[in-house]
Amino acid sequence: MSAIDGLLYGLSVVLTYQNLLAAFLGALAGTAIGVLPGLGPVAGIAMLLPVTYSLSPSAGLIMMAGMYYGAQYGGSTTAILINMPGESASVMTCIDGYKLTKKGRAGGVLSVVAIGSFLGGTASVIGVMLFSPAMADFGIMFGPAEFFALTAGGLLILSRMSGGSLAAGVLPMALGLVLSTIGEEQVTAQNRFTLGFNDLRQGVELVALVVGLYGLAEIMSVVETIQHQVKPIRVGLREMLPTRDEMRRAWAPYGRGTIIGFIFGLLPGPSATMSSFASYRLEKAVSKYRDEIGQGSIEGVAGPETANNAAATSSMGPLLSLGIPFGSVTALMLAAMMVHGVQPGPLLLTNHPEVFWGVIVSMFIGNLMLLILNIPLIGLWVSLLRIPHHIFLPLILILVVIGSYSVRNSMLDLHMLLLLGCIGYVLRMFEFQLAPMVVGLVLGPLIEKHLREALFMSLGDISVFYSSPIAVGIWIAVLFIMTFGLQRALLEKLSGIRFKRTALGNVE
């Protein structure tokens, strides 16, 4: 079946009221999951898993996919409005998004994000449709050595991502790496730093860290300063829409974010979160307005939010065409297929075309629904800022506690949440960056795992790290990005001209 036939066939599958309803409810639930701080897509989908079992296989999977990309739409909302990421893929959005809200641009930014999410998601579906059989093999091209380059290189690049002094970024990142070593390491299942508490073997949960650092710490600092609420100026239609300038500046990040997100989605790992880190860092390196990023610029929001949507969407590709899940959400979807009696795998397209094309085409429609759903909702979200603090903060506190507990039903995570909230508060007081700590916790275990796997695989021969062309390519790119500033300075000195723009900056 060609892509066009598939599209038409998929449309015939999706355009039944049951499947349309599944897409809509999934997208709606996903938006809610994304908006609520602490409650991320994995926990949300796991909670709604039993519901999807009562639907047909296609409707169940359409609903789950809807929740995943819907959560990427919603995740940015609280990040932008109250500096609390709705889920971990929106950590980067806090930095610039919240500063823009303080400038009174909340409505405009939310619109820019909704449009970017839509564009990223839709472009990514087209990519999945066109390349789905071929791209199953893309993941195969990546082994431990390539992933080691990607994650270790990523850590190097991201150590200086949001400005501030070197220590302000590196210390929290080191702290994140330290936290990531707690618990049972994956390769040989040894306990590290568990102090004899069996529960500590599960390690520090990412959601507890994100919610503690941002959610709890933010609540504490608001209470402490008794700061005046960010008074949302009466939101008229004009404040709701992005200005012409904002839209103009968003296009290039949209494009770059889509490409980054699409590629990360095809690779194993927490791809939505990693793609948002990568996109932010790329904007910081190549954007025309890179100097403004970190101070409240539209690029720092548009790029990552487009990327995480593109990644959430394209991660369906390997699941559907290869039957191997690359992340927690797709693993859940795989489990749902098994319960439904649909065997996931390369034969899915042949044996269950209704599932394959149904899910893909539903993502077009779901993304459209989300756009239509989200633009009018922006007014509502912004008006949340008008709720008095003494009502709003306790509500948020309840939500973050429920959300953190729901990830793996663990009391330990709540204790961690409290502890990390205090750590986050202290770090903020001394003006440390918080995002690098999240990066450390995400990448630390991955770097270790890939390093060890690669060495196991090569029987201890370290040439495995530089004998693969892809790994070498990644390291060169890392080097290039890390020395970007130096290269620019050198060029200016040599030619005697002040380069205002770099070649890469004009990618649009």
Next chain:
Amino acid sequence: MRHVARRIVQGLAAALVLTAAPSAQAQDYPSRDITFIVPFNPGGSSDPLSRAFAAQLEKALSRNVNVENKPGGSATIGTNLVVRANPDGYTIGLGDSAALMYQPLVNKDLAYKTTDDYEIITKLADVPGMLVVRPDAPWNTFEEFLADVKKSPGKIRVGVSGVRSISDMVVQQFNRAADVKITTVPFTGGGGEALLAVMGGRIEGAVGYGGNTIAQIEAGKLKVLGVFAKGKYEPVPNAMSIPDAGYNATIPSGYSVIAPKGLPNDVREKLVAASQEAVRSPEFKEFTKKNGFVLDLKSPHEVSAELGELRNEFVGLIEWLDKKSAAK
């Protein structure tokens, strides 16, 4: 006087209610929802297995059976919770053979050591490991593969899901039985990263389990050389049984249902009967067949004996491995 009499009557009534309460509770069991703890993440193959079982147990007991995921610590965190729960029949869980038998050998901080520390309700299923290679690999039979392993000891690499995981142990069992050296490479993604590495030609083979691996074999993306189980394994009927060829390598990934120690007798009987009914139901049979699980209905005593044997096997293998690494 009347006052006292009333007191006595009241007291007697209260005593009656109190003594009647436990037996009434057991007779009425289950009078509320039951929690079924799964010591793994949703996703993977043990969660769907648990949910398929819970759905049938619900029917057999006419009560909701709520599945709760308590992942982490090589499945010991969830298992600990079940072992420590109130023994009233309202908290039961999935028992993973590695978490039950292997973990207590290496971890002193667990609430259980042997099968005496919890109750086994029923066996659910086994999943045998399959040795898979690339479809264009030079070996078409297990014998050819073995010949190459003998020719270049330690050079043939097989992906497993972690050092001393079930898949690693079954390969070591084979190494010991055949007196050869296959090197195991841990891939811990849980999402079939070992299979990806085989497809990408990074390692020679992998031990794969269940529907995920079967789907790749059916699609011609992987080739199966042998199965680590006696007899024919239905999903890949043409694959050779490695133990039948004379190499004792049989550790399966096994699942049972466990409950905390000290269940009231009638509660246990009811739970065992209902669980066996659930395992025998056509829906559960259909699920296991489709996903490569081998149904294995055993009584609690048989499961206990089986786990005991498994423990001895683990102990022996670990000693053998330690001796080998000491000899190096």
